[in-house]
Every structure is written in structure tokens, then in C-alpha cells.
Amino acid sequence: MRTLKKEYLLHLMLLPGVIVTLIYAYGPMVGLVMAFQQFEPLSGFFHSEFVGFENFQYVFGLPDFKQVMWNTLVISVFKMVLHLLVPLILALLLNEVTRKWFSRFVQSAIFLPFFLSWTVLGGVIIELFSLSGPVNGLLTAFHLEPIMFMLDNDWFRGIIIGSDVWKGMGYNMIVMLAAIAGINANLYEAAEVDGAGKWKQMLHITLPGMAPIVILLAVLSLGGILNAGFEQILIMYNPTVYEGSDIIDTFVYRLGMFSQQFGPAAAVGLFKSVISLVLVSVTYYAAYKYNNYRIF
Amino acid sequence: MKRIKLWKMILLATLSLFVISACSGQGKEPASSQPQTETKEEGGTAAAPPDPLGKYPETVTVTEVMGFNPPEDPRTPKGITPEQNAYLKDLKEMLNIEVKYKWTVPSSQFSQKFSLALASGDLPDILELDGKNFEKLKKQGMLADLTEAYNDYASPTLKKYMESDGGFAMKTYSQDGKQLGIPAFEDPFLSTQLLWIRKDWLDNLKLEPPKTMDELEMVAKAFVQQDPDQNGKNDTYGLVLQKNLFFWGFDARGFFNGFGAYPSMGDGQTAWIQDGSGKLIPGLIQPEVKTALGKLQSWYKEGILDKEFALKDENKAVEDITAGKVGISYGEWWYPNWPLNLNVDKDPNANWIAIQIPGLDGPGKSLVPKIRGDKVYAVNKKMKNPEAAIKMINFYIEMGNKEYLNQNQAEKGYVYNWFSPRIYNPAQIETIYTEVNKALEANQTEITLDDENYKNVADVFKATKDYLAGDTSNASKGVNWGQYFSRAAKDGGWGLTRQIKEKQAFVNHEFYGLPTATQVEKGAQLDKLMQETFTKIIMGSSVDEFDKFVASWKSLGGDEITQEVNDWYSQQAVK
Numbered sequence: 075m076r077t078l079k080k081e082y083l084l085h086l087m088l089l090p091g092v093i094v095t096l097i098y099a100y101g102p103m104v105g106l107v108m109a110f111q112q113f114e115p116l117s118g119f120f121h122s123e124f125v126g127f128e129n130f131q132y133v134f135g136l137p138d139f140k141q142v143m144w145n146t147l148v149i150s151v152f153k154m155v156l157h158l159l160v161p162l163i164l165a166l167l168l169n170e171v172t173r174k175w176f177s178r179f180v181q182s183a184i185f186l187p188f189f190l191s192w193t194v195l196g197g198v199i200i201e202l203f204s205l206s207g208p209v210n211g212l213l214t215a216f217h218l219e220p221i222m223f224m225l226d227n228d229w230f231r232g233i234i235i236g237s238d239v240w241k242g243m244g245y246n247m248i249v250m251l252a253a254i255a256g257i258n259a260n261l262y263e264a265a266e267v268d269g270a271g272k273w274k275q276m277l278h279i280t281l282p283g284m285a286p287i288v289i290l291l292a293v294l295s296l297g298g299i300l301n302a303g304f305e306q307i308l309i310m311y312n313p314t315v316y317e318g319s320d321i322i323d324t325f326v327y328r329l330g331m332f333s334q335q336f337g338p339a340a341a342v343g344l345f346k347s348v349i350s351l352v353l354v355s356v357t358y359y360a361a362y363k364y365n366n367y368r369i370f
Numbered sequence: 371m372k373r374i375k376l377w378k379m380i381l382l383a384t385l386s387l388f389v390i391s392a393c394s395g396q397g398k399e400p401a402s403s404q405p406q407t408e409t410k411e412e413g414g415t416a417a418a419p420p421d422p423l424g425k426y427p428e429t430v431t432v433t434e435v436m437g438f439n440p441p442e443d444p445r446t447p448k449g450i451t452p453e454q455n456a457y458l459k460d461l462k463e464m465l466n467i468e469v470k471y472k473w474t475v476p477s478s479q480f481s482q483k484f485s486l487a488l489a490s491g492d493l494p495d496i497l498e499l500d501g502k503n504f505e506k507l508k509k510q511g512m513l514a515d516l517t518e519a520y521n522d523y524a525s526p527t528l529k530k531y532m533e534s535d536g537g538f539a540m541k542t543y544s545q546d547g548k549q550l551g552i553p554a555f556e557d558p559f560l561s562t563q564l565l566w567i568r569k570d571w572l573d574n575l576k577l578e579p580p581k582t583m584d585e586l587e588m589v590a591k592a593f594v595q596q597d598p599d600q601n602g603k604n605d606t607y608g609l610v611l612q613k614n615l616f617f618w619g620f621d622a623r624g625f626f627n628g629f630g631a632y633p634s635m636g637d638g639q640t641a642w643i644q645d646g647s648g649k650l651i652p653g654l655i656q657p658e659v660k661t662a663l664g665k666l667q668s669w670y671k672e673g674i675l676d677k678e679f680a681l682k683d684e685n686k687a688v689e690d691i692t693a694g695k696v697g698i699s700y701g702e703w704w705y706p707n708w709p710l711n712l713n714v715d716k717d718p719n720a721n722w723i724a725i726q727i728p729g730l731d732g733p734g735k736s737l738v739p740k741i742r743g744d745k746v747y748a749v750n751k752k753m754k755n756p757e758a759a760i761k762m763i764n765f766y767i768e769m770g771n772k773e774y775l776n777q778n779q780a781e782k783g784y785v786y787n788w789f790s791p792r793i794y795n796p797a798q799i800e801t802i803y804t805e806v807n808k809a810l811e812a813n814q815t816e817i818t819l820d821d822e823n824y825k826n827v828a829d830v831f832k833a834t835k836d837y838l839a840g841d842t843s844n845a846s847k848g849v850n851w852g853q854y855f856s857r858a859a860k861d862g863g864w865g866l867t868r869q870i871k872e873k874q875a876f877v878n879h880e881f882y883g884l885p886t887a888t889q890v891e892k893g894a895q896l897d898k899l900m901q902e903t904f905t906k907i908i909m910g911s912s913v914d915e916f917d918k919f920v921a922s923w924k925s926l927g928g929d930e931i932t933q934e935v936n937d938w939y940s941q942q943a944v945k
Binding site (some may be wrong): 114117118136137138200204205222224225312313314316317328329330331334335336 | 481482485488489491502506510613677678680681890891894895898901902905906909922926
């Protein structure tokens with residue numbers, strides 16, 4: 075209480091953030107009632123007819139739903155795991171680079187794609203992997219059969235996951251490098267005195283030192299398990315690869331935007347949020363219990 | 371302790387306040403934004419008899435929204451914005467009507483943005499709608515009754531246009547004797563599919579224009595294998611296609627028609643044809659479609675189609691045509707005016723001709739709708755001067771007259787395709803064709819016609835004269851040829867279409883009602899299923915997948931749609 079009195083100015087400073095969150099994150103939640111309505115835009119939330127769980131039944135009953143759900147999980151789980159593993163390896167490698175200019179250059183190069191939008195990158199990637207593109211040019215140079223990457227369900231999924239990891243890996247890498255930088259240098263000196271090599275140092279100092287950050291990133295990313303990358307897929311996919319890459323978001327997009335079925339679209343949105351909430355809570359609790367780690 | 375409770379109370383109070391204000395804000399929004407959009411002044415013409423082009427004594431403001439394409443004419447001033455369109459300036463001067471855009475977006479984002487506007491209830495005064503949205507708004511009682519406004523204010527020309535099809539289209543957009551929209555319809559034969567083919571390539575290979583599917587296949591193969599452009603490189607393919615098999619261009623509608631298969635009207639509209647017993651059947655699931663798919667599959671295997679057509683959008687398809695990579699495309703009458711003219715400008719040897727679509731034995735029959743045009747202008751019920759919308763239509767038609775021609779030029783900032791509501795003469799192309807040919811035969815140097823069609827006819831006549839004289843001082847050869855060969859040439863786009871119409875070489879798409887309930891609800895789902903299955907079959911899946919598709923299509927809502935369409939047909943269709 076006394077701290078509250080002392081720090082009330084700080085709390086006051088927090089207020090704008092709280093207000094913005096309330097307006098933009100909590101306010102729109104009112105719209106969730108749409109999920110239980112036969113929503114007619116011009117009647118609004120207050121005059122649309124309530125239909126209970128009919129929208130949910132309708133969506134879950136659609137023949138595509140299982141496929142879409144499966145695609146979403148496969149793509150996002152691969153993305154999540156690789157988004158931790160690849161930056162982790164990169165950060166560890168970069169940490170060992172002694173030439174400052176080289177390590178800076180590589181960091182920037184890896185981080186750069188993060189700032190490009192999928193609208194641009196999508197087009198570039200489609201060109202890269204097209205039949206007349208450089209990748210197939212390379213294949214033919216080695217006397218291999220050209221591959222239609224963008225029209226093959228398995229390859230396409232791979233490209234979706236791979237390009238997303240490539241685009242985003244810089245961000246987590248920087249966070250992890252920061253974590254490494256925060257490890258007490260004395261520990262390394264002590265280890266060296268004890269005769270530990272680089273490998274042992276990494277295993278016993280760097281990795282445990284980074285663990286909280288890695289767990290934090292994992293927990294945060296779990297909340298997005300049903301977000302498999304809407305923008306990216308919408309820009310890159312085509313009817314031939316619907317089977318392997320139509321995800322919940324693209325599905326809802328078609329439902330809401332083209333068929334204007336706002337009710338069912340809202341139902342799927344709510345469904346996604348509930349799953350995310352459960353997952354975040356579970357991992358958060360697990361991280362606390364087994365690793366004694368808390369974010370808040 | 372007490373302090374913290376107070377603190378919590380305050381926090382809670384603010385919290386709930388925000389929630390409340392947030393919901394009420396959402397509920398109120400449509401109402402609160404309305405007053406600005408309403409017109410400032412009532413008619414003001416109460417005493418005087420209604421004048422189609424009468425000037426309001428006080429400015430009437432109408433709101434619109436717009437999805438805009440770039441101006442079509444390359445002579446339009448650079449950097450002009452929709453608000454600066456000279457049409458709007460003239461509208462203000464002539465009728466004292468001021469147009470305010472609530473928002474403008476590139477046309478590719480329009481449907482999405484409009485859906486959002488619809489969801490939030492924030493609609494403009496004048497609405498440009500497709501059948502689906504019209505149906506939605508009608509159901510919710512959002513559309514104004516235009517009967518009186520139309521009867522009192524429509525100019526004789528507008529009335530003539532609307533009656534040119536026997537009041538067919540107008541009837542579609544009325545209910546219980548109330549006119550709820552003014553349809554922008556055109557001659558349905560504008561939808562006739564033709565086969566566009568490079569004559570210079572045929573000549574290089576000493577081939578005749580194909581009349582049957584087999585001949586077309588032979589020609590297409592030759593275009594792939596025998597270097598039709600004689601540049602010594604293996605860089606050409608046969609038939610251009612883009613990822614949407616049924617679209618508004620560079621698609622496979624004409625190809626299917628050649629097999630007596632009528633799957634779609636394009637743009638996601640399934641085609642409905644007569645089965646001979648007075649019922650309508652969906653062309654999409656007939657056995658002929660399977661045959662045609664089988665043929666496309668073999669063409670794909672042989673390289674007649676681009677291996678990656680499923681990745682191409684219409685722009686990519688147009689690039690191939692422009693670059694001279696492909697020599698055959700199915701499409702409508704307007705191709706010479708875009709994009710074939712681009713190819714002609716790039717390659718002086720390029721010579722495209724139009725032929726009737728090849729069929730199984732002899733030329734085939736194209737699918738033609740009963741009404742062409744899915745666009746309708748309606749007025750928001752909240753608008754105070756619905757007749758202003760009718761007057762604006764009158765105004766646009768009026769601007770085609772000879773007296774405005776000197777002023778009404780693209781380089782002076784007149785962008786016709788930005789003006790809305792815009793109703794054309796449904797017989798516009800036919801008028802241009804006959805008038806230009808009449809003037810050519812009489813060796814006239816100028817058009818003598820003097821009505822609202824003047825500008826359109828005069829523009830084509832000039833381009834034709836220039837093209838035939840090889841004069842490129844006004845526009846490039848491609849641009850002149852495009853105008854001439856699409857609208858005026860006897861064997862060109864419209865010329866050939868007329869012949870096909872006379873020969874009755876067409877099949878009617880019979881359904882012209884508004885989308886049925888199940889179509890609205892399940893249409894996108896079924897369309898996706900079709901795209902996915904058909905594309906896969908063409909790329910090598912078993913043709914028997916088609917049978918599975920038919921079964922799923924029926925059970926996923928197709929049967930209900932068939933029922934609804936037939937109900938409509940027996941009750942409402944004018945036969």
C-alpha cells in the first residue's frame with residue numbers, strides 16, 4: 075500500500091496503455107455475440123436474432139473443416155518449433171563469431187526479411203520457385219527434373235513453413251542474442267579455469283542461461299497455435315494446393331468476406347481464441363511448475 | 371487497506387464505463403454518422419414540373435463510395451484523383467449536385483471494403499450493387515422506392531434504354547410494384563465467346579483457321595512445337611489460361627462451350643440451361659463437362675497449356691499475350707481494345723483474328739445470358755432526394771451529346787469510368803457498329819449522327835479512319851486497330867458476334883434472377899470445390915474425380931439450389 079502511494083505516478087503513466095487496451099482489445103469483444111446470432115449487419119448486435127450454437131454446428135459440420143483444422147495444426151506446429159530451433163542455433167553460432175563486423179553484418183542480413191511485407195515477398199517467392207525461376211534453373215543445371223513447387227501440396231507446405239521461418243528468424247535470434255549477452259561473464263571465466271571447452275561452456279552455461287527466454291518465447295508463441303500465417307498463405311496459395319494449405323483463417327476469410335456469413339466467421343474466431351487461451355494457460359502453468367518460471 | 375479498495379473501485383468504475391461506452395458506440399455508429407450524409411435541402415422543385423436535368427436552387431449533396439480502376443485513356447492528366455473528375459465539376463454547375471465520397475479504394479479491394487461498410491451499416495446515399503448485395507439490402511428494407519422518381523425524372527433517353535429489353539431488367543429489380551434499383555444492363559450478346567487466334571502464326575505454318583476441336587488441337591500443337599513466331603526458339607505455347615477457369619477473360623468458358631458443355635457464365639456464376647422438358651439444369655455437372663476436362667488434361671500433358679497456369683492471374687496471362695508467347699485465347703468481342711492492342715504495338719507482325727468457337731463437328735455454340743450486367747444502382751432509404759440519383763444518370767447520358775464533345779475529353783480531366791451512377795445505351799456497341807459502317811460506306815469525313823451516342827461513335831470513327839489510313843498521329847497503331855477491330859470491323863469482335871447472333875449459334879443461360887438463399891450461403895463453398903477439382907483433373911488427377919465432384923456438389927447444396935432456381939423459373943421467369 076505504501077508502495078502504491080509512492081508509485082502512483084508510475085501507475086498513472088500506465089493508464090493510457092490500459093485505456094487503449096480496454097478500447098481496442100476489450101471493447102471489440104462485445105462483437106463476439108455475433109457468434110451466437112443470425113447476424114444481419116444493418117440490424118446490428120442488438121436486433122439480430124439469437125440462434126444459440128447453430129453457427130458452431132454449421133461450421134464444424136462443413137466438410138472442409140477437418141482438413142482445414144489439420145492443415146492449421148501441421149503448419150503452425152512446424153512453424154513454432156522451427157521458429158525456436160533455427161534462431162537458437164543461429165544465436166549460438168553468431169555468439170562464437172569473434173569478428174565484430176562479420177557478426178553484425180550477418181545479424182542485419184538475417185534480420186532484414188523480417189521488415190518486408192508478405193505482399194512483396196509472396197510474389198518474389200512464387201517467382202523464385204516457378205518453373206522458369208532460379209531454383210528450377212539450378213535443378214536443371216544438375217540434370218535433375220524441374221519441380222512445380224507451388225502446385226504440389228507437399229512442397230508447397232514446405233515452402234510456406236520454410237519461407238516463414240526464414241522471414242521471421244531474425245527477430246527471435248536478436249532476442250536470444252540479448253539473452254546470451256546478459257549471462258554473467260564470470261561464469262565463463264570460471265568454467266575456463268575448470269577446463270571446460272567451448273562445447274561444454276555452451277551446454278552448461280549458455281543454454282541454461284537462455285532457458286527463461288526460450289521458454290518465454292515458446293509460451294508466447296503457443297497462444298498463436300491456430301494462427302498459421304493468414305496473410306502469407308492468402309497471397310501464395312492457389313486452388314491446386316487448397317488441400318494442404320487451406321487454414322482456418324483463409325477459410326474464415328472466404329466465409330466472412332465473400333459469403334458474408336458474419337455469424338459463422340465470428341464463431342470460428344471465438345473458437346480459436348478459446349483454444350489459445352486454454353493452451354497459454356496450460357503452458358504458463360507448466361512452465362511455472364516445472365521450471366519455476368513466471369512472466370508476471 | 372482502505373486505500374486499495376478505493377483504488378480498485380475507481381478502476382472498476384472506469385472499466386465498466388469503457389465497456390459501456392464501447393458497446394453503445396458500436397450500436398450508435400450508423401445513426402450518428404448519418405446526418406452528415408443526408409442532403410442539405412429538400413427537392414425544391416415542388417411547384418415546377420419535374421425536369422430531368424433541372425438545376426436545384428440549393429446545393430444537394432449526395433454521398434457515394436467508389437472502387438476505382440486507373441483512368442482507361444492514357445491521355446488523362448497524371449495524378450488526377452476521383453474528387454477532381456471533371457464530370458463532378460459539370461454536375462455541380464448543371465444540376466447543383468455535389469458528390470462526396472465516403473471512401474475510395476482500388477477496385478480490387480472494393481468488395482471487401484463494401485462488405486465491411488455493410489457490416490457496420492455505414493452506407494452512402496447512392497449504391498452501386500451486385501445482385502447479391504442488392505438482395506441483402508432489399509431483404510433488410512434498406513432501399514428506397516424509386517418508382518416515383520423514375521417516372522417523374524427519368525429522361526426520355528433513359529426510359530428508352532430501360533424499355534429496350536421490354537422492361538425485362540427493370541422488372542428483375544422491382545418488388546411489389548416498387549422499383550428498387552436501376553439496372554445497368556447491356557446487350558447480352560456481348561458475352562458471346564469467340565476464339566482469338568494469331569493469323570500471322572497460322573500463315574507462318576501454312577495452317578487454316580480451325581473449325582473443329584480436332585483442327586484446333588492440331589493448330590495448338592503446331593503453335594507449341596513448330597516455332598510459329600520463327601525466332602528459332604522453343605518459347606511459345608498454345609492456349610492461354612489463368613487460374614480461374616471461369617472468369618471474365620483468358621479462361622476456358624469458350625473451350626467448354628465447344629464441347630456442348632455449359633458449366634459457367636464466368637465470375638463464379640453457375641450456368642443454368644434448359645433440359646428440353648421445361649426444367650433448368652446446372653450446366654456444371656453435365657457429362658459434357660467431363661469430356662472437356664479430359665481434353666484439357668491431355669492438352670496440359672502435351673504442353674499446349676502453360677504448365678503453371680494455375681499460378682497465373684489475368685495480368686500474367688495478359689503478359690504472355692503481349693510478349694507474343696501464346697497465340698490462342700478464348701474471349702469476348704472487346705479483346706482487340708485490350709490486351710491484343712498491346713501485342714500489336716509490340717510486334718508489328720502480330721495479326722489477331724476472331725473466329726467462331728470450334729466445336730466437335732463444325733463451329734460450336736457459345737453460352738449467352740438472358741441479361742448481361744450484374745450491376746444495379748439503388749438509393750439508400752435515408753436519402754432525402756432519391757430523384758437526384760435519376761438526374762445524375764440523365765446527366766451522364768446527356769454528356770455524350772455532340773455539344774459537349776469539345777469539352778468532354780480525357781486530357782481535360784473527364785474520367786468516365788469514375789462516374790457513378792453510369793448507365794450506358796444497352797445497344798451502344800451495335801449503334802457504334804452500324805453508324806460507323808454507314809459513315810464509311812458513304813465516304814463521310816465526319817459523323818452526322820446527333821444524339822447522346824455522338825461521342826462514342828465519333829471516337830471509334832476517328833480511330834477507324836486513322837487505322838485504315840495508317841495514321842498514327844493521334845494514337846498508336848495498336849490503339850486505333852483495337853477500336854476498329856473490336857467495334858467496327860465486319861469480321862472483328864462485334865461484327866462476328868452479330869453474325870453468330872443471326873445464325874442463332876448460341877445456347878441461353880436461363881437464370882437471371884437474383885442469387886437464391888442457398889447460392890448466397892453455399893456459393894463460395896461450391897465454387898472452391900469446383901476450382902480445386904477441375905484444376906487438379908487438368909493437372910493430371912483421374913478424370914473420374916469429376917463423378918465424385920458431382921455427388922458432393924449435389925449434396926453440399928447444389929440440389930437445393932437447383933430446386934430454388936427451378937421454383938424461380940416456373941414462377942417468375944419471362945419465357
